[in-house]
Amino acid sequence: MDVVAISSPSQFHAEQALAAIAAGKRGILIEKPLAVTREEADAIADAAREAGTAIIVGAMHVFDPGWRAALEHHAEKMRGASFIRQTVALPPNPVFEDRATEIASRGGPPPPRDYSQPDVRAAAIRGGILGLAIHDLPLVRQLVADWAEIEVLSARALAPFGYVLNMRAGSQLIQMVASFHRHCAVAWSLECHEQDGVTTVNFTPSYVHAGSADVAWAGPDGSTTIRSRRSNGYEAEWEHIYAMLVNNAVPIQSIDDALDDFSFAMQVADGAAREAAKDWF
Amino acid sequence: MSDATSVRAGSAHVAPMLAAVAASLPISLRTASDAAAVAIDGGGDWVAEALAAISEGARGVAVHHPCALPGDAMEQLRDTAHARGVSVMLRASWEQHPSLFSLGDALTARDEVNLIDCLASGNRAQPWSPLFDQLLFVLRHIGPIAHLTCDYMAANGHIARAETVADRAPIALTWAADGGLPKLDLRVVSRASMVQVLVEEDERWLPLRAVRFDERGEHGFAPEWESADRAIWRRLHKAVASGETNLDDLEHALHARRAIDAMRGPAR
Numbered sequence: 001m002d003v004v005a006i007s008s009p010s011q012f013h014a015e016q017a018l019a020a021i022a023a024g025k026r027g028i029l030i031e032k033p034l035a036v037t038r039e040e041a042d043a044i045a046d047a048a049r050e051a052g053t054a055i056i057v058g059a060m061h062v063f064d065p066g067w068r069a070a071l072e073h074h075a076e077k078m079r080g081a082s083f084i085r086q087t088v089a090l091p092p093n094p095v096f097e098d099r100a101t102e103i104a105s106r107g108g109p110p111p112p113r114d115y116s117q118p119d120v121r122a123a124a125i126r127g128g129i130l131g132l133a134i135h136d137l138p139l140v141r142q143l144v145a146d147w148a149e150i151e152v153l154s155a156r157a158l159a160p161f162g163y164v165l166n167m168r169a170g171s172q173l174i175q176m177v178a179s180f181h182r183h184c185a186v187a188w189s190l191e192c193h194e195q196d197g198v199t200t201v202n203f204t205p206s207y208v209h210a211g212s213a214d215v216a217w218a219g220p221d222g223s224t225t226i227r228s229r230r231s232n233g234y235e236a237e238w239e240h241i242y243a244m245l246v247n248n249a250v251p252i253q254s255i256d257d258a259l260d261d262f263s264f265a266m267q268v269a270d271g272a273a274r275e276a277a278k279d280w281f
Numbered sequence: 282m283s284d285a286t287s288v289r290a291g292s293a294h295v296a297p298m299l300a301a302v303a304a305s306l307p308i309s310l311r312t313a314s315d316a317a318a319v320a321i322d323g324g325g326d327w328v329a330e331a332l333a334a335i336s337e338g339a340r341g342v343a344v345h346h347p348c349a350l351p352g353d354a355m356e357q358l359r360d361t362a363h364a365r366g367v368s369v370m371l372r373a374s375w376e377q378h379p380s381l382f383s384l385g386d387a388l389t390a391r392d393e394v395n396l397i398d399c400l401a402s403g404n405r406a407q408p409w410s411p412l413f414d415q416l417l418f419v420l421r422h423i424g425p426i427a428h429l430t431c432d433y434m435a436a437n438g439h440i441a442r443a444e445t446v447a448d449r450a451p452i453a454l455t456w457a458a459d460g461g462l463p464k465l466d467l468r469v470v471s472r473a474s475m476v477q478v479l480v481e482e483d484e485r486w487l488p489l490r491a492v493r494f495d496e497r498g499e500h501g502f503a504p505e506w507e508s509a510d511r512a513i514w515r516r517l518h519k520a521v522a523s524g525e526t527n528l529d530d531l532e533h534a535l536h537a538r539r540a541i542d543a544m545r546g547p548a549r
Contacts, residue, residue, distance in 0.1 A: 082437030083457035085400070089468070089475065153432035153440060156451060158395045160472065164453055166432050166440045173438050175455055179395055185475045185494035193402055193438070193459035220460055280451060281428040281444070281545075 003027040003241055007058070010130070014040035017055075021047045027054040027241045032134045034262045041262045045255045054244045054251070057258045060206075060233030061135045061190075063240055066213025067201055067233075068252075069226045071142075074192075074199045074217055078143050081192035081199075082171065086136050088162075088178035089187040090205060100207035115159055118277035124157040125165075125276040129269040133165065133176050135206075136190055137268060138253070138261040143192060146170035147264055152271030156280050165272055196220075204232055212236075285309055286341070286518040289316035291330055295345050296320075298484075302514045309518040318521055323347030323371070328354040335367050341521040342369045343513055349413040352538045359531045368520035371530035372513040375401075375465040375480045376418040379512035380489045380505040387476050387493055387502070388422050388469055394450035396470045397423060401456040403463035411456040411463075412439055416537035417530075418465060419443075419452065425536065426452060431546035441544070484508060 004020040006013055006028060014035045020028050021044075028048075034057050035041040048055045061067055070078065097103055113120050129137075141147045146169045153166040162179035188203040197219030204210035212233070215226040231239065243249035253261070288303055288310050290296035299320045303310040318341035319334040321327050328350050331342045342362075362369045371377075399419060401411045412434075419426060425446040432440040441454040465480040479490040488504030520527045 083402075083459070085455075085457060089470065154430075154442065156442075158451075162395065164396065164398075164442075164451070166442075168433060171435070171437060173433060173440060173457070175440060175453075175457075177396070177398055177453065179470050181395070181470065181475065182473045182496055183471075183475050183494040184496065184498055185477070191457070193457040196460045198402065198457075198459050198461055218461060220462065280442070281430055 001025070002245065003029065005029045005031075007031040010036050014044055017044045018047055021051050021053045024051075025053060027056070027245050029056045029058055029237060029241060031058040033057075033130050033265055034258055038263065038266070041259055045259050048255055054241060055255055055258060056237055056241055056251075056253065057261065058237060059135050059138050059261070060237060061203060061213075062138045062233070062253055063236035064203065064212050064233035065229040065231055065236055066203070066215055066226065067139060068236075069229070070199065070201050070213070070215040073226060074215070077194055077196065077217070078192040078199050079145070081143055081194045083173045083175070083191075083193040084140055084143055085174075085191045085193070086133065086140070086176040086178070087187055087189050087191070088132065089185045090178075090180055091182065091184065091186070092180055093206070096205050096207040100209070113159065115157060121157045122273035122277040124161075125155055125163050126269045126273045128157065128161065128163040128178065129165070129272055130265065132178055133163070133268070134265050136176070137265045138257075139190060140174055141261060141264045144169045144172050144174065146172070147260075148267075150174075150264065150267050150271070152268065152275050154280075155272040155275035157276050163272070163276075165268070167268065167271070204228070209235070284522060285311040286318050286521045287311055287313035287316040288318045288320065288514070289314060291319045291321040291334060294322040294324070298345065298510055299514075302510050305511060306514065306518070310514060317341060318343065318517055320345060323373075326350065326354075328358045331358055331369060332361060335361060335365055340367055341517045342367065343372055343517050344369070345372045345510075347371045347373060347534065348410060349534075349538050349541060352535055352542060355531060355535050355538060359528055359535065362528055362531070363526060366524070366526045368517060368525060368527040369531050370513050370517050370520075370527065371417070371534055372509060373417045374414045374463050376414070376421050377509040377513050378480050378489050379507040379509065380491065380502070381422055381478070381480075382512075383505055384422075384478070384491055384502055387491070388467075388478070389424065391469055391476070392471045392473050394445075394448060394469060394471050396468070397445070397450055397452040398466075398468040398470060399452060399454050400466045401463065402459055402466075403461045404458060405456075405463065412441060412454065412541065413537055414463075415454050415456070415465070416540060417533050418467070419454070420533040420536055422467075423452075423469075426540060429454075429540040429544045431544050441546070443540070484510060486511075
């Protein structure tokens with residue numbers, strides 16, 4: 001076996017990744033987030049560098065061919081965005097999990113959360129960021145020049161699951177809005193608003209193999225569209241691991257990138273938890 | 282109701298719009314220099330212009346794209362208009378789109394609301410204008426708001442938030458500046474349903490896109506091929522012809538301005 005996929009709960013990622021590296025595995029796909037602490041993330045990175053192990057963190061939108069096409073065609077525009085916005089509106093995960101595979105059993109629904117409690121709100125939004133927003137945070141980081149200066153302006157945890165997250169980094173504004181619900185609306189987009197127009201990347205839902213994102217650019221005088229590709233981010237991750245190991249392809253995401261993505265996500269999660277614990281007004 | 286309302290443009294800026302509207306509504310409107318209804322450009326001191334028009338005998342005033350003037354001035358206009366029996370209508374961006382008035386209670390009859398997400402985008406000259414227009418939209422189509430708070434406001438956009446008075450539903454009021462035409466994307470997100478309304482350029486006779494999602498599927502509301510300019514002049518004609526005094530728009534503008542004056546946050 002050359003490649004190991006680690007999709008256990010986050011607290012086990014470091015231990016299992018280090019064991020896989022020590023066992024001489026050539027590549028590891030670690031589900032997001034890379035680790036729980038910066039120390040763990042550094043330990044994985046150091047060991048992988050020393051052993052020459054390829055590491056991919058499974059934030060699938062990073063590898064989505066639609067996103068890659070957006071960067072190829074609109075990188076300059078998107079990096080000049082003064083306002084970046086993530087919008088997610090999805091039914092609960094089982095709706096898509098049951099299409100993608102067969103689930104032997106599920107636990108019961110989680111108990112309702114008491115959002116009147118600050119610590120409950122903080123934990124809920126941290127979970128939302130490290131479980132959902134994290135798919136797009138590496139993308140946002142690529143577009144935000146001063147990402148290390150990210151400041152969470154306000155945050156609200158939405159029941160039963162979701163968030164409103166308002167941030168700025170330098171002069172760039174970032175807003176992330178996500179909600180899960182029982183109705184049929186499905187949306188997952190990343191919009192980059194800039195002086196000339198708007199680039200919108202529309203992703204397909206998780207789990208199902210519905211192809212990549214499509215990309216639309218709209219300006220005052222017209223619009224262009226890059227149509228969805230056949231592979232989605234999940235498939236592209238594995239294709240990329242194969243390309244790295246067999247064809248020595250340049251990593252889309254270096255180990256340093258993975259560490260920076262991790263730091264960025266933790267900064268956002270910490271800031272959001274702090275803001276969500278406060279009263280909204 | 283059968284007589285045409287005489288109309289005139291208060292400035293050159295609104296003259297082409299009014300001429301086009303009057304030409305397309307020949308039974309309801311006719312142009313005249315001593316008109317009963319006056320079109321005013323809202324980019325300047327539109328309150329002073331409206332008061333002047335009223336003092337000259339106007340029985341109806343339509344203000345096109347009003348900016349957020351001080352509340353005291355708008356109060357004076359409201360009181361004067363009320364005393365004289367004059368209707369004052371505000372034709373702001375988005376909120377007067379005629380299709381919105383065909384949605385019935387789609388935006389107000391809702392189950393437990395998770396979020397009212399009001400995202401404006403496009404290029405605007407005055408930094409305050411998008412928030413004022415958003416507030417007018419929310420006040421008219423959602424209801425009264427409280428606790429307006431601003432996290433950020435600059436040339437590249439604003440991030441503000443509030444909640445409804447009726448059910449304390451959170452409202453995100455966001456403007457993302459870009460090079461496009463002004464656009465408003467409103468989503469009323471509940472657990473079991475979502476209503477989304479996308480209002481793009483409303484000067485042309487283009488329908489907006491309005492969809493209600495629930496557990497069984499999605500329902501698109503019927504398109505209405507009409508412009509906001511024509512719609513507001515139809516309303517003003519109706520008010521003038523029937524002798525009605527309609528100051529609802531002005532009340533909303535006052536509420537919006539007061540909310541902005543009381544707005545909390547570092548970016549005020």
